[in-house]
Amino acid sequence: MSHAHTPGNGGAEHPAAPTVDEITDFEVLEIAVRELAIEHGLFTAEDHRRFTEWAESIGPAAGSRLVAKAWVDPAFKERVLKDAVKACKEIGIDWAEPTGFGTPSDYMNLRVLEDTPTLHHVIVCTLCSCYPRPLLGMSPEWYRTTNYRRRLVRWPRQVLAEFGLVLPPEVEIRVEDSNQKCRFMVLPVRPAGTENWTEEQLAEIVTRDCMIGVALPRPGRTADVHPMHRARRPVGSSRD
Amino acid sequence: MRESESRGTPPAAAGKARFKVGDRVRVKDLPNLFYSRTQMYVRGAVGTIAACTYQDLIPEDEAFNRDGRIEQYYIVRFRQKDLWPGYPFDNDTLQTESPERWLEPADD
Helix, strand or coil: CCCCCCHHHCCCCCCCCCCCCCCCHHHHHHHHHHHHHHHCCCCCHHHHHHHHHHHCCCCCHHHHHHHHHHHHCHHHHHHHHHCHHHHHHHHCCCCCCCCCCCCCCCCCEEEEEECECCEEEEEECCCCCCCCHHHHCCCCHHHHCHHHHHHHHHCHHHHHHHCCCCCCCCCEEEEEECCCCEEEEEECCCCCCCCCCCHHHHHHHCCHHHHHCCCCCCCCCCCCCCCCCCCCCCCCCCCC | CCCCCCCCCCCCCCCCCCCCCCCEEEECCCCCCCCCCCCHHHCCCEEEEEEEEEEEECHHHHCCCCCCCEEEEEEEEEEHHHHCCCCCCCCCEEEEEEEHHHEEECCC
16 A cells, blocks of 8 residues: 555655555554454453464474474374374364464464475465464565565576575476465475484474475574574774 | 364355366456455466365455355466466476366366
8 A cells, every 4th residue: 555645744755764664454454453352352452462472482393393293103194194284283283272263373274295306395375475373483574575475486496596495307396375275384305314313303404494395404404503604894893 | 175164164065066186177367356366377277176175265255254155175286387488397386276266177
């Protein structure tokens, strides 16, 4: 929503800062409904803040546990592929919690996409930001950008390469556009070099991006280990 | 696949699914009246039913909180070459979901 300057501002030009969008209709609607609900005593502002804090703190750990368990337990994997929402209960995730109707997900349909050595899945929502939140938490910022959404469906190999993932042409890349009520998560191939690992060890290498499909799990790379390059000339250092 | 239990949805009542896994379907190019979740890039394209997912309200009604029409949803698989002119990789595919009203049988 962007409208031209109205006489209400005295006719002066006050252009917004380039990265700050105007509030959308949907945000206005959400605020209006929330304030009405608070006014009518359905919940308090504190309740709302606490729920938001909780929803934003979920994180991808449950998804990592699901993948690790599916790797070591073929019968569990079959149950995951057959009815993923039901299988989630086995790792302690109830998609109906805490409200009973599917919050923090918006729907209760989940399909787990199994990769093979010749098939690689990657998920996107070209409409908005649909994401399996009960398992992976809130989506990363880049997942919601129009750049990722519009380019992944058209140029998947180029976009994956920008994430550092280059796959040979003989591997089929399958983009899953979650534009309706199913939510999706990728079950990557268990990498070589992880034989005899425990479920806990395996879960550590199944990072968020592996379950979106923009990375592959690899022994030694966990969410705790960032290959950060230190600045060669940090702020405040002398320039001699 | 079990029926949907999504938010505010009445029990499924759409009847028998028209398509089954493996059927070839074409995405209709219907006019967009107010709201749709069927992306332009699949309009007119032919794909294959990959899964019958659930029965639920169609987005065109649900967007306005109407007690609307319930339909079978499908995941449809397309070859990327059939969606994008000059797409250079034969193997690549794309899947997206659609309610029944957007699909028609394709004999090709």
